[in-house]
Amino acid sequence: MTTTAKRIGTLLLASAVAAGVANTVHPRRIPWVQDWSRQVEARARTAGIRVVPFSAVRTRLGRDAVFIDARPAEEYAAGQVRGAVSIPFHALEAHYGTVAELIDSGQTLVAYCSNRECDDALMLATELQAMGATNLLLYVDGFDDWQRRGGPVEAAP
Amino acid sequence: MMPGPKIFRLARGIACCVLAGVLLSGFRKILFPADFALAVYRFHLLPGPLVNMVALWLSWLEVVSALMLLLVPRYRVAALWIVLAMLLLFTGGIAINLLRGSAFGCGCFGSSSAEAPLGMLQLLRNGALVVLAACALFAEARSRDSS
Structure with missing residues:
Protein backbone atom coordinates (compact mmCIF):
# COMPACT_ATOMS: atom_id res chain seq x y z
CA MET A 1 0.00 0.00 0.00
CA ASP A 35 -11.70 36.66 -10.32
CA TRP A 36 -14.83 34.79 -11.29
CA SER A 37 -17.03 36.99 -9.10
CA ARG A 38 -16.86 39.82 -11.69
CA GLN A 39 -18.13 37.61 -14.50
CA VAL A 40 -21.63 38.38 -15.76
CA GLU A 41 -22.64 34.86 -14.81
CA ALA A 42 -21.56 35.30 -11.18
CA ARG A 43 -23.33 38.64 -10.93
CA ALA A 44 -26.51 37.11 -12.32
CA ARG A 45 -26.28 34.32 -9.78
CA THR A 46 -25.94 36.88 -7.01
CA ALA A 47 -28.99 38.72 -8.36
CA GLY A 48 -30.97 35.47 -8.36
CA ILE A 49 -31.35 35.33 -12.15
CA ARG A 50 -31.13 31.88 -13.69
CA VAL A 51 -28.30 31.54 -16.22
CA VAL A 52 -28.77 29.06 -19.06
CA PRO A 53 -26.66 27.76 -21.98
CA PHE A 54 -27.54 27.27 -25.66
CA SER A 55 -28.62 23.68 -25.12
CA ALA A 56 -31.27 24.79 -22.62
CA VAL A 57 -32.75 27.67 -24.65
CA ARG A 58 -32.58 26.27 -28.20
CA THR A 59 -35.40 23.82 -27.54
CA ARG A 60 -37.63 26.55 -26.14
CA LEU A 61 -37.46 28.82 -29.20
CA GLY A 62 -40.94 29.28 -30.66
CA ARG A 63 -42.55 27.21 -27.93
CA ASP A 64 -42.94 28.70 -24.49
CA ALA A 65 -40.31 31.42 -24.41
CA VAL A 66 -39.87 34.93 -25.77
CA PHE A 67 -36.31 35.96 -26.58
CA ILE A 68 -35.41 39.55 -25.72
CA ASP A 69 -32.47 41.13 -27.51
CA ALA A 70 -30.83 43.68 -25.21
CA ARG A 71 -28.25 44.88 -27.75
CA PRO A 72 -28.40 48.28 -29.47
CA ALA A 73 -31.06 48.51 -32.22
CA GLU A 74 -28.52 48.55 -35.06
CA GLU A 75 -26.96 45.28 -33.91
CA TYR A 76 -30.44 43.77 -33.63
CA ALA A 77 -31.25 44.93 -37.16
CA ALA A 78 -28.13 43.26 -38.53
CA GLY A 79 -29.20 39.89 -37.17
CA GLN A 80 -31.04 38.44 -34.21
CA VAL A 81 -32.40 35.22 -32.77
CA ARG A 82 -35.42 34.33 -34.90
CA GLY A 83 -38.52 35.95 -33.45
CA ALA A 84 -36.64 37.91 -30.78
CA VAL A 85 -38.06 41.19 -29.49
CA SER A 86 -35.69 44.17 -29.44
CA ILE A 87 -35.49 45.97 -26.12
CA PRO A 88 -32.09 47.70 -26.04
CA PHE A 89 -31.11 48.19 -22.43
CA HIS A 90 -29.88 51.71 -23.11
CA ALA A 91 -33.28 52.69 -24.53
CA LEU A 92 -35.43 50.81 -22.03
CA GLU A 93 -37.68 53.81 -21.24
CA ALA A 94 -38.94 53.81 -24.82
CA HIS A 95 -40.07 50.19 -24.50
CA TYR A 96 -41.90 50.10 -21.18
CA GLY A 97 -45.17 49.23 -22.92
CA THR A 98 -43.66 46.18 -24.62
CA VAL A 99 -41.97 45.15 -21.39
CA ALA A 100 -45.25 45.33 -19.45
CA GLU A 101 -47.00 43.22 -22.11
CA LEU A 102 -44.26 40.61 -22.01
CA ILE A 103 -44.32 40.37 -18.24
CA ASP A 104 -48.11 40.14 -18.19
CA SER A 105 -48.06 37.39 -20.83
CA GLY A 106 -46.60 35.01 -18.21
CA GLN A 107 -44.26 33.49 -20.79
CA THR A 108 -40.65 32.65 -20.03
CA LEU A 109 -38.44 35.60 -20.97
CA VAL A 110 -34.92 34.85 -22.26
CA ALA A 111 -32.63 37.89 -22.26
CA TYR A 112 -29.43 37.93 -24.30
CA CYS A 113 -26.85 40.35 -25.66
CA SER A 114 -23.69 39.68 -27.72
CA ASN A 115 -21.56 37.38 -25.59
CA ARG A 116 -20.22 36.72 -22.10
CA GLU A 117 -18.38 40.05 -22.05
CA CYS A 118 -21.44 42.30 -22.37
CA ASP A 119 -23.75 42.95 -19.46
CA ASP A 120 -26.68 44.61 -21.25
CA ALA A 121 -28.77 41.45 -20.97
CA LEU A 122 -27.98 41.11 -17.27
CA MET A 123 -28.90 44.74 -16.61
CA LEU A 124 -32.12 44.34 -18.59
CA ALA A 125 -32.95 41.12 -16.77
CA THR A 126 -32.38 42.86 -13.45
CA GLU A 127 -34.79 45.62 -14.48
CA LEU A 128 -37.37 43.09 -15.65
CA GLN A 129 -37.02 41.26 -12.36
CA ALA A 130 -37.60 44.52 -10.47
CA MET A 131 -40.71 45.12 -12.60
CA GLY A 132 -42.14 41.78 -11.54
CA ALA A 133 -40.94 39.27 -14.14
CA THR A 134 -40.60 35.85 -12.56
CA ASN A 135 -40.03 33.46 -15.48
CA LEU A 136 -36.72 35.00 -16.41
CA LEU A 137 -33.65 33.38 -17.96
CA LEU A 138 -30.30 34.87 -18.96
CA TYR A 139 -28.71 33.31 -22.05
CA VAL A 140 -25.26 34.36 -20.98
CA ASP A 141 -23.28 33.22 -24.03
CA GLY A 142 -25.39 35.48 -26.21
CA PHE A 143 -25.95 36.01 -29.91
CA ASP A 144 -22.36 35.20 -30.93
CA ASP A 145 -22.73 31.74 -29.40
CA TRP A 146 -26.21 31.33 -30.89
CA GLN A 147 -24.86 31.97 -34.39
CA ARG A 148 -21.79 29.78 -33.89
CA ARG A 149 -23.92 26.84 -32.82
CA GLY A 150 -26.30 27.22 -35.76
CA GLY A 151 -29.34 28.61 -33.96
CA PRO A 152 -32.02 30.10 -36.26
CA VAL A 153 -31.21 33.70 -37.09
CA GLU A 154 -33.04 36.42 -39.00
CA ALA A 155 -32.36 40.03 -39.91
CA ALA A 156 -34.85 42.78 -39.15
CA PRO A 157 -37.05 43.66 -42.15
CA MET B 1 -14.22 -23.50 -9.46
CA MET B 2 -12.41 -20.15 -9.18
CA PRO B 3 -11.69 -18.35 -12.45
CA GLY B 4 -8.01 -18.41 -13.38
CA PRO B 5 -5.67 -15.40 -13.43
CA LYS B 6 -6.10 -15.08 -17.20
CA ILE B 7 -9.78 -14.21 -16.76
CA PHE B 8 -8.96 -11.54 -14.18
CA ARG B 9 -6.19 -10.12 -16.36
CA LEU B 10 -8.56 -9.99 -19.33
CA ALA B 11 -11.28 -8.28 -17.27
CA ARG B 12 -8.75 -5.78 -15.89
CA GLY B 13 -7.38 -5.11 -19.39
CA ILE B 14 -10.83 -4.42 -20.84
CA ALA B 15 -11.82 -2.19 -17.91
CA CYS B 16 -8.57 -0.22 -18.15
CA CYS B 17 -8.97 0.28 -21.91
CA VAL B 18 -12.55 1.54 -21.50
CA LEU B 19 -11.59 3.90 -18.67
CA ALA B 20 -8.55 5.20 -20.57
CA GLY B 21 -10.67 5.72 -23.69
CA VAL B 22 -13.23 7.75 -21.74
CA LEU B 23 -10.51 9.85 -20.10
CA LEU B 24 -8.64 10.50 -23.34
CA SER B 25 -11.85 11.50 -25.14
CA GLY B 26 -11.78 14.61 -22.96
CA PHE B 27 -8.65 15.90 -24.72
CA ARG B 28 -10.55 19.12 -25.57
CA LYS B 29 -10.04 20.14 -21.95
CA ILE B 30 -6.34 20.53 -22.68
CA LEU B 31 -6.83 22.15 -26.09
CA PHE B 32 -9.38 24.66 -24.75
CA PRO B 33 -8.53 25.23 -21.08
CA ALA B 34 -10.80 28.29 -20.76
CA ASP B 35 -13.85 26.22 -21.72
CA PHE B 36 -13.04 23.60 -19.12
CA ALA B 37 -12.32 26.21 -16.44
CA LEU B 38 -15.76 27.64 -17.14
CA ALA B 39 -17.26 24.15 -16.81
CA VAL B 40 -15.52 23.69 -13.45
CA TYR B 41 -16.72 27.14 -12.32
CA ARG B 42 -20.28 26.23 -13.29
CA PHE B 43 -20.32 23.44 -10.71
CA HIS B 44 -20.15 26.22 -8.08
CA LEU B 45 -18.35 23.94 -5.68
CA LEU B 46 -14.90 25.56 -5.53
CA PRO B 47 -13.74 28.96 -4.30
CA GLY B 48 -13.20 31.23 -7.34
CA PRO B 49 -9.39 31.53 -6.99
CA LEU B 50 -9.00 27.73 -7.19
CA VAL B 51 -11.13 27.18 -10.30
CA ASN B 52 -8.48 27.66 -12.99
CA MET B 53 -5.75 25.81 -11.11
CA VAL B 54 -7.99 22.81 -10.47
CA ALA B 55 -9.25 22.81 -14.07
CA LEU B 56 -5.71 22.82 -15.48
CA TRP B 57 -4.54 20.15 -13.07
CA LEU B 58 -7.55 17.86 -13.52
CA SER B 59 -7.33 17.85 -17.30
CA TRP B 60 -3.70 16.68 -17.12
CA LEU B 61 -4.40 14.25 -14.28
CA GLU B 62 -6.95 12.54 -16.52
CA VAL B 63 -4.53 12.24 -19.43
CA VAL B 64 -1.60 11.09 -17.28
CA SER B 65 -3.80 8.50 -15.53
CA ALA B 66 -5.12 7.23 -18.87
CA LEU B 67 -1.59 6.84 -20.26
CA MET B 68 -0.52 4.94 -17.12
CA LEU B 69 -3.50 2.60 -17.46
CA LEU B 70 -2.58 1.83 -21.04
CA LEU B 71 1.21 1.94 -21.11
CA VAL B 72 2.82 1.61 -17.67
CA PRO B 73 1.76 -1.54 -15.75
CA ARG B 74 3.77 -0.53 -12.65
CA TYR B 75 1.60 2.55 -12.19
CA ARG B 76 -1.71 0.92 -13.15
CA VAL B 77 -3.02 0.39 -9.62
CA ALA B 78 -2.10 3.94 -8.59
CA ALA B 79 -3.81 5.30 -11.71
CA LEU B 80 -6.91 3.20 -11.01
CA TRP B 81 -7.19 4.64 -7.48
CA ILE B 82 -6.86 8.16 -8.87
CA VAL B 83 -9.47 7.49 -11.56
CA LEU B 84 -11.84 6.02 -8.98
CA ALA B 85 -11.40 9.06 -6.71
CA MET B 86 -11.93 11.48 -9.61
CA LEU B 87 -15.04 9.66 -10.77
CA LEU B 88 -16.49 9.68 -7.26
CA LEU B 89 -15.85 13.44 -6.99
CA PHE B 90 -17.34 14.14 -10.42
CA THR B 91 -20.38 11.98 -9.67
CA GLY B 92 -20.92 13.79 -6.38
CA GLY B 93 -20.59 17.16 -8.14
CA ILE B 94 -23.09 16.14 -10.82
CA ALA B 95 -25.54 14.88 -8.20
CA ILE B 96 -25.33 18.13 -6.20
CA ASN B 97 -25.89 20.26 -9.32
CA LEU B 98 -28.69 18.01 -10.49
CA LEU B 99 -30.43 18.67 -7.18
CA ARG B 100 -29.79 22.41 -7.63
CA GLY B 101 -31.40 22.25 -11.08
CA SER B 102 -28.39 23.44 -13.10
CA ALA B 103 -29.12 23.92 -16.81
CA PHE B 104 -25.50 23.40 -17.86
CA GLY B 105 -23.75 20.27 -19.04
CA CYS B 106 -21.14 18.60 -16.84
CA GLY B 107 -18.22 19.66 -19.05
CA CYS B 108 -17.07 16.04 -18.92
CA PHE B 109 -15.74 16.28 -22.45
CA GLY B 110 -14.56 19.87 -22.38
CA SER B 111 -17.36 22.39 -22.84
CA SER B 112 -20.41 22.68 -20.60
CA SER B 113 -22.23 25.00 -23.05
CA ALA B 114 -22.22 22.51 -25.90
CA GLU B 115 -23.29 19.50 -23.84
CA ALA B 116 -26.83 18.55 -22.91
CA PRO B 117 -27.95 19.88 -19.52
CA LEU B 118 -27.16 17.70 -16.52
CA GLY B 119 -29.49 14.75 -16.15
CA MET B 120 -29.83 11.28 -14.75
CA LEU B 121 -28.06 9.92 -17.83
CA GLN B 122 -24.77 11.59 -16.87
CA LEU B 123 -25.20 10.42 -13.29
CA LEU B 124 -25.81 6.83 -14.41
CA ARG B 125 -22.88 6.96 -16.86
CA ASN B 126 -20.53 8.13 -14.12
CA GLY B 127 -21.94 5.56 -11.72
CA ALA B 128 -21.21 2.84 -14.27
CA LEU B 129 -17.63 4.12 -14.66
CA VAL B 130 -17.18 4.06 -10.87
CA VAL B 131 -18.27 0.42 -10.86
CA LEU B 132 -15.93 -0.32 -13.76
CA ALA B 133 -12.94 1.26 -11.97
CA ALA B 134 -13.76 -0.70 -8.81
CA CYS B 135 -14.02 -3.91 -10.85
CA ALA B 136 -10.64 -3.20 -12.46
CA LEU B 137 -9.04 -2.77 -9.02
CA PHE B 138 -10.68 -6.00 -7.82
CA ALA B 139 -9.53 -7.90 -10.94
CA GLU B 140 -6.01 -6.51 -10.51
CA ALA B 141 -5.86 -7.75 -6.92
CA ARG B 142 -7.30 -11.18 -7.80
CA SER B 143 -4.97 -11.63 -10.76
CA ARG B 144 -2.01 -11.08 -8.41
CA ASP B 145 -3.43 -13.43 -5.78
CA SER B 146 -4.05 -16.14 -8.37
CA SER B 147 -0.64 -15.98 -10.01
Whole structure:
Protein backbone atom coordinates (compact mmCIF):
# COMPACT_ATOMS: atom_id res chain seq x y z
CA MET A 1 0.00 0.00 0.00
CA THR A 2 2.90 2.34 0.77
CA THR A 3 4.27 1.78 -2.73
CA THR A 4 0.86 2.52 -4.24
CA ALA A 5 0.54 5.69 -2.15
CA LYS A 6 3.95 6.86 -3.33
CA ARG A 7 3.01 6.18 -6.93
CA ILE A 8 -0.27 8.05 -6.50
CA GLY A 9 1.75 10.98 -5.16
CA THR A 10 4.10 10.76 -8.13
CA LEU A 11 1.21 10.84 -10.61
CA LEU A 12 -0.45 13.77 -8.83
CA LEU A 13 2.84 15.67 -8.90
CA ALA A 14 3.64 14.75 -12.52
CA SER A 15 0.19 15.99 -13.59
CA ALA A 16 0.69 19.27 -11.75
CA VAL A 17 4.07 19.76 -13.45
CA ALA A 18 2.62 18.88 -16.87
CA ALA A 19 -0.24 21.35 -16.29
CA GLY A 20 2.24 24.04 -15.27
CA VAL A 21 4.49 23.55 -18.29
CA ALA A 22 1.58 23.23 -20.71
CA ASN A 23 -0.16 26.36 -19.47
CA THR A 24 3.09 28.32 -19.81
CA VAL A 25 3.55 27.49 -23.48
CA HIS A 26 -0.12 27.01 -24.48
CA PRO A 27 -1.35 29.45 -27.17
CA ARG A 28 -4.69 29.63 -25.31
CA ARG A 29 -3.21 29.80 -21.80
CA ILE A 30 -5.42 30.98 -18.96
CA PRO A 31 -4.50 32.86 -15.78
CA TRP A 32 -3.79 30.60 -12.81
CA VAL A 33 -6.05 32.69 -10.62
CA GLN A 34 -9.10 34.47 -11.99
CA ASP A 35 -11.70 36.66 -10.32
CA TRP A 36 -14.83 34.79 -11.29
CA SER A 37 -17.03 36.99 -9.10
CA ARG A 38 -16.86 39.82 -11.69
CA GLN A 39 -18.13 37.61 -14.50
CA VAL A 40 -21.63 38.38 -15.76
CA GLU A 41 -22.64 34.86 -14.81
CA ALA A 42 -21.56 35.30 -11.18
CA ARG A 43 -23.33 38.64 -10.93
CA ALA A 44 -26.51 37.11 -12.32
CA ARG A 45 -26.28 34.32 -9.78
CA THR A 46 -25.94 36.88 -7.01
CA ALA A 47 -28.99 38.72 -8.36
CA GLY A 48 -30.97 35.47 -8.36
CA ILE A 49 -31.35 35.33 -12.15
CA ARG A 50 -31.13 31.88 -13.69
CA VAL A 51 -28.30 31.54 -16.22
CA VAL A 52 -28.77 29.06 -19.06
CA PRO A 53 -26.66 27.76 -21.98
CA PHE A 54 -27.54 27.27 -25.66
CA SER A 55 -28.62 23.68 -25.12
CA ALA A 56 -31.27 24.79 -22.62
CA VAL A 57 -32.75 27.67 -24.65
CA ARG A 58 -32.58 26.27 -28.20
CA THR A 59 -35.40 23.82 -27.54
CA ARG A 60 -37.63 26.55 -26.14
CA LEU A 61 -37.46 28.82 -29.20
CA GLY A 62 -40.94 29.28 -30.66
CA ARG A 63 -42.55 27.21 -27.93
CA ASP A 64 -42.94 28.70 -24.49
CA ALA A 65 -40.31 31.42 -24.41
CA VAL A 66 -39.87 34.93 -25.77
CA PHE A 67 -36.31 35.96 -26.58
CA ILE A 68 -35.41 39.55 -25.72
CA ASP A 69 -32.47 41.13 -27.51
CA ALA A 70 -30.83 43.68 -25.21
CA ARG A 71 -28.25 44.88 -27.75
CA PRO A 72 -28.40 48.28 -29.47
CA ALA A 73 -31.06 48.51 -32.22
CA GLU A 74 -28.52 48.55 -35.06
CA GLU A 75 -26.96 45.28 -33.91
CA TYR A 76 -30.44 43.77 -33.63
CA ALA A 77 -31.25 44.93 -37.16
CA ALA A 78 -28.13 43.26 -38.53
CA GLY A 79 -29.20 39.89 -37.17
CA GLN A 80 -31.04 38.44 -34.21
CA VAL A 81 -32.40 35.22 -32.77
CA ARG A 82 -35.42 34.33 -34.90
CA GLY A 83 -38.52 35.95 -33.45
CA ALA A 84 -36.64 37.91 -30.78
CA VAL A 85 -38.06 41.19 -29.49
CA SER A 86 -35.69 44.17 -29.44
CA ILE A 87 -35.49 45.97 -26.12
CA PRO A 88 -32.09 47.70 -26.04
CA PHE A 89 -31.11 48.19 -22.43
CA HIS A 90 -29.88 51.71 -23.11
CA ALA A 91 -33.28 52.69 -24.53
CA LEU A 92 -35.43 50.81 -22.03
CA GLU A 93 -37.68 53.81 -21.24
CA ALA A 94 -38.94 53.81 -24.82
CA HIS A 95 -40.07 50.19 -24.50
CA TYR A 96 -41.90 50.10 -21.18
CA GLY A 97 -45.17 49.23 -22.92
CA THR A 98 -43.66 46.18 -24.62
CA VAL A 99 -41.97 45.15 -21.39
CA ALA A 100 -45.25 45.33 -19.45
CA GLU A 101 -47.00 43.22 -22.11
CA LEU A 102 -44.26 40.61 -22.01
CA ILE A 103 -44.32 40.37 -18.24
CA ASP A 104 -48.11 40.14 -18.19
CA SER A 105 -48.06 37.39 -20.83
CA GLY A 106 -46.60 35.01 -18.21
CA GLN A 107 -44.26 33.49 -20.79
CA THR A 108 -40.65 32.65 -20.03
CA LEU A 109 -38.44 35.60 -20.97
CA VAL A 110 -34.92 34.85 -22.26
CA ALA A 111 -32.63 37.89 -22.26
CA TYR A 112 -29.43 37.93 -24.30
CA CYS A 113 -26.85 40.35 -25.66
CA SER A 114 -23.69 39.68 -27.72
CA ASN A 115 -21.56 37.38 -25.59
CA ARG A 116 -20.22 36.72 -22.10
CA GLU A 117 -18.38 40.05 -22.05
CA CYS A 118 -21.44 42.30 -22.37
CA ASP A 119 -23.75 42.95 -19.46
CA ASP A 120 -26.68 44.61 -21.25
CA ALA A 121 -28.77 41.45 -20.97
CA LEU A 122 -27.98 41.11 -17.27
CA MET A 123 -28.90 44.74 -16.61
CA LEU A 124 -32.12 44.34 -18.59
CA ALA A 125 -32.95 41.12 -16.77
CA THR A 126 -32.38 42.86 -13.45
CA GLU A 127 -34.79 45.62 -14.48
CA LEU A 128 -37.37 43.09 -15.65
CA GLN A 129 -37.02 41.26 -12.36
CA ALA A 130 -37.60 44.52 -10.47
CA MET A 131 -40.71 45.12 -12.60
CA GLY A 132 -42.14 41.78 -11.54
CA ALA A 133 -40.94 39.27 -14.14
CA THR A 134 -40.60 35.85 -12.56
CA ASN A 135 -40.03 33.46 -15.48
CA LEU A 136 -36.72 35.00 -16.41
CA LEU A 137 -33.65 33.38 -17.96
CA LEU A 138 -30.30 34.87 -18.96
CA TYR A 139 -28.71 33.31 -22.05
CA VAL A 140 -25.26 34.36 -20.98
CA ASP A 141 -23.28 33.22 -24.03
CA GLY A 142 -25.39 35.48 -26.21
CA PHE A 143 -25.95 36.01 -29.91
CA ASP A 144 -22.36 35.20 -30.93
CA ASP A 145 -22.73 31.74 -29.40
CA TRP A 146 -26.21 31.33 -30.89
CA GLN A 147 -24.86 31.97 -34.39
CA ARG A 148 -21.79 29.78 -33.89
CA ARG A 149 -23.92 26.84 -32.82
CA GLY A 150 -26.30 27.22 -35.76
CA GLY A 151 -29.34 28.61 -33.96
CA PRO A 152 -32.02 30.10 -36.26
CA VAL A 153 -31.21 33.70 -37.09
CA GLU A 154 -33.04 36.42 -39.00
CA ALA A 155 -32.36 40.03 -39.91
CA ALA A 156 -34.85 42.78 -39.15
CA PRO A 157 -37.05 43.66 -42.15
CA MET B 1 -14.22 -23.50 -9.46
CA MET B 2 -12.41 -20.15 -9.18
CA PRO B 3 -11.69 -18.35 -12.45
CA GLY B 4 -8.01 -18.41 -13.38
CA PRO B 5 -5.67 -15.40 -13.43
CA LYS B 6 -6.10 -15.08 -17.20
CA ILE B 7 -9.78 -14.21 -16.76
CA PHE B 8 -8.96 -11.54 -14.18
CA ARG B 9 -6.19 -10.12 -16.36
CA LEU B 10 -8.56 -9.99 -19.33
CA ALA B 11 -11.28 -8.28 -17.27
CA ARG B 12 -8.75 -5.78 -15.89
CA GLY B 13 -7.38 -5.11 -19.39
CA ILE B 14 -10.83 -4.42 -20.84
CA ALA B 15 -11.82 -2.19 -17.91
CA CYS B 16 -8.57 -0.22 -18.15
CA CYS B 17 -8.97 0.28 -21.91
CA VAL B 18 -12.55 1.54 -21.50
CA LEU B 19 -11.59 3.90 -18.67
CA ALA B 20 -8.55 5.20 -20.57
CA GLY B 21 -10.67 5.72 -23.69
CA VAL B 22 -13.23 7.75 -21.74
CA LEU B 23 -10.51 9.85 -20.10
CA LEU B 24 -8.64 10.50 -23.34
CA SER B 25 -11.85 11.50 -25.14
CA GLY B 26 -11.78 14.61 -22.96
CA PHE B 27 -8.65 15.90 -24.72
CA ARG B 28 -10.55 19.12 -25.57
CA LYS B 29 -10.04 20.14 -21.95
CA ILE B 30 -6.34 20.53 -22.68
CA LEU B 31 -6.83 22.15 -26.09
CA PHE B 32 -9.38 24.66 -24.75
CA PRO B 33 -8.53 25.23 -21.08
CA ALA B 34 -10.80 28.29 -20.76
CA ASP B 35 -13.85 26.22 -21.72
CA PHE B 36 -13.04 23.60 -19.12
CA ALA B 37 -12.32 26.21 -16.44
CA LEU B 38 -15.76 27.64 -17.14
CA ALA B 39 -17.26 24.15 -16.81
CA VAL B 40 -15.52 23.69 -13.45
CA TYR B 41 -16.72 27.14 -12.32
CA ARG B 42 -20.28 26.23 -13.29
CA PHE B 43 -20.32 23.44 -10.71
CA HIS B 44 -20.15 26.22 -8.08
CA LEU B 45 -18.35 23.94 -5.68
CA LEU B 46 -14.90 25.56 -5.53
CA PRO B 47 -13.74 28.96 -4.30
CA GLY B 48 -13.20 31.23 -7.34
CA PRO B 49 -9.39 31.53 -6.99
CA LEU B 50 -9.00 27.73 -7.19
CA VAL B 51 -11.13 27.18 -10.30
CA ASN B 52 -8.48 27.66 -12.99
CA MET B 53 -5.75 25.81 -11.11
CA VAL B 54 -7.99 22.81 -10.47
CA ALA B 55 -9.25 22.81 -14.07
CA LEU B 56 -5.71 22.82 -15.48
CA TRP B 57 -4.54 20.15 -13.07
CA LEU B 58 -7.55 17.86 -13.52
CA SER B 59 -7.33 17.85 -17.30
CA TRP B 60 -3.70 16.68 -17.12
CA LEU B 61 -4.40 14.25 -14.28
CA GLU B 62 -6.95 12.54 -16.52
CA VAL B 63 -4.53 12.24 -19.43
CA VAL B 64 -1.60 11.09 -17.28
CA SER B 65 -3.80 8.50 -15.53
CA ALA B 66 -5.12 7.23 -18.87
CA LEU B 67 -1.59 6.84 -20.26
CA MET B 68 -0.52 4.94 -17.12
CA LEU B 69 -3.50 2.60 -17.46
CA LEU B 70 -2.58 1.83 -21.04
CA LEU B 71 1.21 1.94 -21.11
CA VAL B 72 2.82 1.61 -17.67
CA PRO B 73 1.76 -1.54 -15.75
CA ARG B 74 3.77 -0.53 -12.65
CA TYR B 75 1.60 2.55 -12.19
CA ARG B 76 -1.71 0.92 -13.15
CA VAL B 77 -3.02 0.39 -9.62
CA ALA B 78 -2.10 3.94 -8.59
CA ALA B 79 -3.81 5.30 -11.71
CA LEU B 80 -6.91 3.20 -11.01
CA TRP B 81 -7.19 4.64 -7.48
CA ILE B 82 -6.86 8.16 -8.87
CA VAL B 83 -9.47 7.49 -11.56
CA LEU B 84 -11.84 6.02 -8.98
CA ALA B 85 -11.40 9.06 -6.71
CA MET B 86 -11.93 11.48 -9.61
CA LEU B 87 -15.04 9.66 -10.77
CA LEU B 88 -16.49 9.68 -7.26
CA LEU B 89 -15.85 13.44 -6.99
CA PHE B 90 -17.34 14.14 -10.42
CA THR B 91 -20.38 11.98 -9.67
CA GLY B 92 -20.92 13.79 -6.38
CA GLY B 93 -20.59 17.16 -8.14
CA ILE B 94 -23.09 16.14 -10.82
CA ALA B 95 -25.54 14.88 -8.20
CA ILE B 96 -25.33 18.13 -6.20
CA ASN B 97 -25.89 20.26 -9.32
CA LEU B 98 -28.69 18.01 -10.49
CA LEU B 99 -30.43 18.67 -7.18
CA ARG B 100 -29.79 22.41 -7.63
CA GLY B 101 -31.40 22.25 -11.08
CA SER B 102 -28.39 23.44 -13.10
CA ALA B 103 -29.12 23.92 -16.81
CA PHE B 104 -25.50 23.40 -17.86
CA GLY B 105 -23.75 20.27 -19.04
CA CYS B 106 -21.14 18.60 -16.84
CA GLY B 107 -18.22 19.66 -19.05
CA CYS B 108 -17.07 16.04 -18.92
CA PHE B 109 -15.74 16.28 -22.45
CA GLY B 110 -14.56 19.87 -22.38
CA SER B 111 -17.36 22.39 -22.84
CA SER B 112 -20.41 22.68 -20.60
CA SER B 113 -22.23 25.00 -23.05
CA ALA B 114 -22.22 22.51 -25.90
CA GLU B 115 -23.29 19.50 -23.84
CA ALA B 116 -26.83 18.55 -22.91
CA PRO B 117 -27.95 19.88 -19.52
CA LEU B 118 -27.16 17.70 -16.52
CA GLY B 119 -29.49 14.75 -16.15
CA MET B 120 -29.83 11.28 -14.75
CA LEU B 121 -28.06 9.92 -17.83
CA GLN B 122 -24.77 11.59 -16.87
CA LEU B 123 -25.20 10.42 -13.29
CA LEU B 124 -25.81 6.83 -14.41
CA ARG B 125 -22.88 6.96 -16.86
CA ASN B 126 -20.53 8.13 -14.12
CA GLY B 127 -21.94 5.56 -11.72
CA ALA B 128 -21.21 2.84 -14.27
CA LEU B 129 -17.63 4.12 -14.66
CA VAL B 130 -17.18 4.06 -10.87
CA VAL B 131 -18.27 0.42 -10.86
CA LEU B 132 -15.93 -0.32 -13.76
CA ALA B 133 -12.94 1.26 -11.97
CA ALA B 134 -13.76 -0.70 -8.81
CA CYS B 135 -14.02 -3.91 -10.85
CA ALA B 136 -10.64 -3.20 -12.46
CA LEU B 137 -9.04 -2.77 -9.02
CA PHE B 138 -10.68 -6.00 -7.82
CA ALA B 139 -9.53 -7.90 -10.94
CA GLU B 140 -6.01 -6.51 -10.51
CA ALA B 141 -5.86 -7.75 -6.92
CA ARG B 142 -7.30 -11.18 -7.80
CA SER B 143 -4.97 -11.63 -10.76
CA ARG B 144 -2.01 -11.08 -8.41
CA ASP B 145 -3.43 -13.43 -5.78
CA SER B 146 -4.05 -16.14 -8.37
CA SER B 147 -0.64 -15.98 -10.01
